[in-house]
Amino acid sequence: MKQILRITIGLIISCLAAGTIMGSAYVFTAKAKKHNEHQKEQDTMLGLLGYGKGKPAPSALKLQSIYRYVIDEKGSKYLGYMFPVKKGNDSGYGLLVITLEGKFHAFHELKITAEQALDAGEREKALAAVLKGTFVYSDETVAASMDGKRVAYLLPGHFQGFKTFIKVMLAVDPSYDILGLEIMEHEEDPGLGGDIVQDFFKNQFKNKSYQKLKQLEVVKEPLPEEYRKALEVKKGAMSQEELQRIRAKYQDSDIYALTGATISSKAVTDGVKGMVKRFAYRVEVLERVVQSQKIPAAF
Amino acid sequence: MAHTKKSNSQLFFNGLLSENPIFRLALSMCPAVGISTSVMNGILLGVAVLFVQVFSSCTISAIKNYIHPRIRIPTYTLTIATWVTVIDLVLAAYVPAAYKEMGIFVKLIVAFAIITMRLEMFAAKNPLIPSFWDAVGMGFGFLFGMVTLGAIREILGSGTFLGFDLVGEKPLLFFILPAAGFFVVGFMMAIYNYMDLVFKRMKEKKG
Numbered sequence: 001m002k003q004i005l006r007i008t009i010g011l012i013i014s015c016l017a018a019g020t021i022m023g024s025a026y027v028f029t030a031k032a033k034k035h036n037e038h039q040k041e042q043d044t045m046l047g048l049l050g051y052g053k054g055k056p057a058p059s060a061l062k063l064q065s066i067y068r069y070v071i072d073e074k075g076s077k078y079l080g081y082m083f084p085v086k087k088g089n090d091s092g093y094g095l096l097v098i099t100l101e102g103k104f105h106a107f108h109e110l111k112i113t114a115e116q117a118l119d120a121g122e123r124e125k126a127l128a129a130v131l132k133g134t135f136v137y138s139d140e141t142v143a144a145s146m147d148g149k150r151v152a153y154l155l156p157g158h159f160q161g162f163k164t165f166i167k168v169m170l171a172v173d174p175s176y177d178i179l180g181l182e183i184m185e186h187e188e189d190p191g192l193g194g195d196i197v198q199d200f201f202k203n204q205f206k207n208k209s210y211q212k213l214k215q216l217e218v219v220k221e222p223l224p225e226e227y228r229k230a231l232e233v234k235k236g237a238m239s240q241e242e243l244q245r246i247r248a249k250y251q252d253s254d255i256y257a258l259t260g261a262t263i264s265s266k267a268v269t270d271g272v273k274g275m276v277k278r279f280a281y282r283v284e285v286l287e288r289v290v291q292s293q294k295i296p297a298a299f
Numbered sequence: 300m301a302h303t304k305k306s307n308s309q310l311f312f313n314g315l316l317s318e319n320p321i322f323r324l325a326l327s328m329c330p331a332v333g334i335s336t337s338v339m340n341g342i343l344l345g346v347a348v349l350f351v352q353v354f355s356s357c358t359i360s361a362i363k364n365y366i367h368p369r370i371r372i373p374t375y376t377l378t379i380a381t382w383v384t385v386i387d388l389v390l391a392a393y394v395p396a397a398y399k400e401m402g403i404f405v406k407l408i409v410a411f412a413i414i415t416m417r418l419e420m421f422a423a424k425n426p427l428i429p430s431f432w433d434a435v436g437m438g439f440g441f442l443f444g445m446v447t448l449g450a451i452r453e454i455l456g457s458g459t460f461l462g463f464d465l466v467g468e469k470p471l472l473f474f475i476l477p478a479a480g481f482f483v484v485g486f487m488m489a490i491y492n493y494m495d496l497v498f499k500r501m502k503e504k505k506g
Binding site: 003006007010011014018022026028032036040189190 | 340457
């Protein structure tokens with residue numbers, strides 16, 4: 001009996017001590033960690049738009065998030081778009097609810113500040129205040145505009161890879177041509193499918209037009225040497241004209257599969273294709289409703 | 300309690316050579332086979348293990364007199380888990396560049412046999428200073444093993460070293476696949492065993 005008590009108390013004390021250490025480490029680091037994650041996402045976005053070290057983003061560049069929710073009200077489903085709106089001189093957030101067929105359903109103004117909108121919990125609180133039904137978060141789109149003119153959309157997303165999901169960030173211009181692709185997280189086989197993060201693979205998507213993208217295929221042919229050099233952007237390795245010539249030559253080529261990783265190559269190609277196609281449809285519906293209802297959208 | 304009679308430098312080289320965790324003790328084979336596909340992976344996992352091993356060994360060695368012998372294994376696991384979590388959080392918060400590369404490896408370490416084994420065999424029976432050196436030796440031994448495996452597999456499989464192109468093509472794709480991990484580990488064990496034999500013979504001749 002005494003033994004059992006000693007063991008129990010010993011375990012309780014060690015668990016408490018371990019819990020306290022881990023908990024305090026979390027308390028001290030949580031804010032910095034969240035900040036880093038947000039920073040990483042921002043850096044990736046700016047990188048895709050062509051800004052980075054040595055070329056800082058101009059202050060006129062504005063990145064604004066549009067959050068999409070699937071809303072269930074009395075058994076019927078709606079899509080809810082939460083985005084910044086103009087409210088006199090201030091800017092606030094609004095929620096536009098549209099039916100699955102793309103018809104206007106309702107518009108709510110939300111009581112939330114731009115700072116709070118970054119936090120998923122705060123967003124849900126604000127939405128719960130105006131919505132009667134249940135809602136599920138679906139995805140986020142970032143609209144980049146410069147001096148009131150739309151320059152690009154940034155699409156964070158994920159799709160099925162060889163083993164598990166591949167998380168990516170995609171940049172498209174207002175006519176849905178691809179500006180760039182960045183792989184955020186993946187668990188493909190190192191040395192094989194893992195090469196999807198290499199410049200010579202992911203940069204093949206760069207500058208593909210929307211028309212071409214719709215019928216983009218994966219070809220199992222070796223990557224031409226000059227194309228590989230042009231894709232691996234190394235400074236001074238190639239003159240500007242040479243680069244232009246090669247880019248133009250391969251503008252409409254299909255995606256060259258990675259050696260030994262056809263499934264990963266195909267997964268990324270199909271994933272990107274699907275993401276852009278779905279996005280193009282959704283954003284057109286959204287813009288139409290915003291314009292026909294004269295909603296003071298600020299994105 | 301049987302205290303070790305080895306000096307600190309002997310403890311260090313013990314982990315690196317005669318009791319190398321991967322090639323002599325055959326522990327933590329899962330990461331040795333699964334992750335050692337490139338030198339960089341080997342270095343990152345090796346460094347992560349080194350830190351966790353040193354922190355855990357020192358902790359256990361410091362509190363060994365208060366651990367009830369019946370619950371020592373749960374206590375070891377708890378200690379390792381605590382240090383892994385703390386290192387993971389601190390890296391993510393203050394060294395995001397390193398975390399980006401090392402993040403997935405750090406989380407894997409909780410289940411590593413080598414760390415629990417060193418706590419049970421050494422840290423729980425010895426004072427703080429020898430435990431520290433034993434942990435450093437074991438950590439570097441693991442790092443050395445991972446880098447060796449990574450180098451062999453990266454050069455033969457991808458034709459690169461630390462990402463720099465050496466051959467310009469993939470000579471033997473087989474070496475990147477998991478099966479080749481066993482193959483290379485087996486080969487390295489044979490070399491270690493042979494070296495052991497040679498040293499023993501040399502000693503016998505002298506004696």
